[in-house]
Amino acid sequence: MKISVPREPLEVDLDAIDLFDPELYASGDPHPLWKALRQRAPIHRQTLRDGRFFWSVTKYDDANDVLRDHTRFTSQRGTLLCILGQDDPASGKMMAATDPPRHGAMREPLMKMLSHRSLNERKPQIRRIVHRLLAPLADGATWDIAEAGANFPMAFTGTLMGLPEADWPRLTRLTTMAIAPDDSEFQEGSSRATLAASHHELFEYFSDEVHRRDGSRDRDLIDFLIRMEAGGERLRHDEIVYNCYSLLLGANVTTPHAIATTVQAFIEHPGEYRRLLERPALVPSAVEEGLRWASPANHFMRYAVRDLTLRGVSIQRGDALAVWLGSANRDEDAFPDPYRFDVGRTPNRHIAFGFGPHYCIGAPLARIALNLLFEEIVRVVEAFEGRGPAVHLKSNFVAGLKHLPVAARLRAGAAELLESA
Numbered sequence: 001m002k003i004s005v006p007r008e009p010l011e012v013d014l015d016a017i018d019l020f021d022p023e024l025y026a027s028g029d030p031h032p033l034w035k036a037l038r039q040r041a042p043i044h045r046q047t048l049r050d051g052r053f054f055w056s057v058t059k060y061d062d063a064n065d066v067l068r069d070h071t072r073f074t075s076q077r078g079t080l081l082c083i084l085g086q087d088d089p090a091s092g093k094m095m096a097a098t099d100p101p102r103h104g105a106m107r108e109p110l111m112k113m114l115s116h117r118s119l120n121e122r123k124p125q126i127r128r129i130v131h132r133l134l135a136p137l138a139d140g141a142t143w144d145i146a147e148a149g150a151n152f153p154m155a156f157t158g159t160l161m162g163l164p165e166a167d168w169p170r171l172t173r174l175t176t177m178a179i180a181p182d183d184s185e186f187q188e189g190s191s192r193a194t195l196a197a198s199h200h201e202l203f204e205y206f207s208d209e210v211h212r213r214d215g216s217r218d219r220d221l222i223d224f225l226i227r228m229e230a231g232g233e234r235l236r237h238d239e240i241v242y243n244c245y246s247l248l249l250g251a252n253v254t255t256p257h258a259i260a261t262t263v264q265a266f267i268e269h270p271g272e273y274r275r276l277l278e279r280p281a282l283v284p285s286a287v288e289e290g291l292r293w294a295s296p297a298n299h300f301m302r303y304a305v306r307d308l309t310l311r312g313v314s315i316q317r318g319d320a321l322a323v324w325l326g327s328a329n330r331d332e333d334a335f336p337d338p339y340r341f342d343v344g345r346t347p348n349r350h351i352a353f354g355f356g357p358h359y360c361i362g363a364p365l366a367r368i369a370l371n372l373l374f375e376e377i378v379r380v381v382e383a384f385e386g387r388g389p390a391v392h393l394k395s396n397f398v399a400g401l402k403h404l405p406v407a408a409r410l411r412a413g414a415a416e417l418l419e420s421a
């Protein structure tokens, strides 16, 4: 998805806005549209050609309000626009499509497993993966960081879930097919066939993986899901499979875009990268700014539980609402100078990981991986240079880059460091 600074005056016809169209995020630019909506229609109804409709929520406070309050806005019918109007088959089985209190019963044990503290021991392993990822920079050739980054999460979720390395490339592709079935680079047949094939293969893969284990092992995240209890009972087979799918998807389709988009921002704002070189202690805040800037999860959806009013607009029971995280993270009422990429931004209360009960359970893992990656980048890279056009993913769910060819000018001694890694 293009990241632009909208120019005033904004000449946007609100009735013509189509935030559903995946092509908008591949070749268009949603930023002027989001800004116009925040100014003129912060709760905006869009009707699709087939009559289905949803409300777009574009302001930060409203986004938080909708994501936080499951008593008014349910996740139980599904949370992605691609299934607008159909009930999610994972309802009540997969954490992301389950409301409290059942949601909390599933989430609490997993949260311990995925906490910052319990993941700390995985840092050396993740650092090794980071070195492997950055190794191609050593020879100064053009390197597609978006393509390379796509495989990065699988290297830590694959080991966390105990999945054989030979399966990782296919799993990476399947997760992208699931979130961008309209993107020709990932299509296997029509959009519908691509989506169906990715779901079928992923569910079958995890179902077999769960069957293969007898429940006596306690080595990885899948073993943990098999053995854990939610509300005093073990999860059923389909619940385990849905949550494996969700954990893999959650990690694979978002983290790479935070990496590529942050590097793209360094190329476009070289002064901010120099700031980071001078003060590597800014890496954690640069990571947060990269997350706000990229907002890789573009939207999440909820349904209204009852008739209600939101910012003076009447919403009927059963209406769908899409919260646009990329817009909320550029809201001028929440972020001073929101279109400035500022590696030292404080405070930075972005909602790239969502808000409320469904706040990303993988956030500690993503933060550890991104911090280790950018710590290493700062150690070895003097400056990045763009080497070709950025190519954007065709998806209304994930705002991301498929290709970003770059080259790096290395710091003194960095080539040896990369080669020895």
Ligand code: HEM
Residues within 6 Å of the ligand: 067, 075, 079, 095, 096, 097, 107, 157, 246, 247, 248, 249, 250, 251, 252, 254, 255, 258, 295, 296, 297, 300, 301, 351, 352, 353, 354, 355, 357, 358, 359, 360, 361, 362, 363, 365, 366
């Ligand atoms: C930069 C990386 C990531 C971003 C931007 C991101 C974004 C998000 C967002 C916005 C939500 C909230 C969904 C909602 O409100 O309905 C979420 C939930 C979730 N994420 Fe992430 N995520 C990232 C990394 C990860 C990783 C590494 C994992 C797996 C380890 C993961 C697994 C999940 C799961 C399972 C949920 C559902 C949680 C629940 O319903 O309680 N995510 N993520």
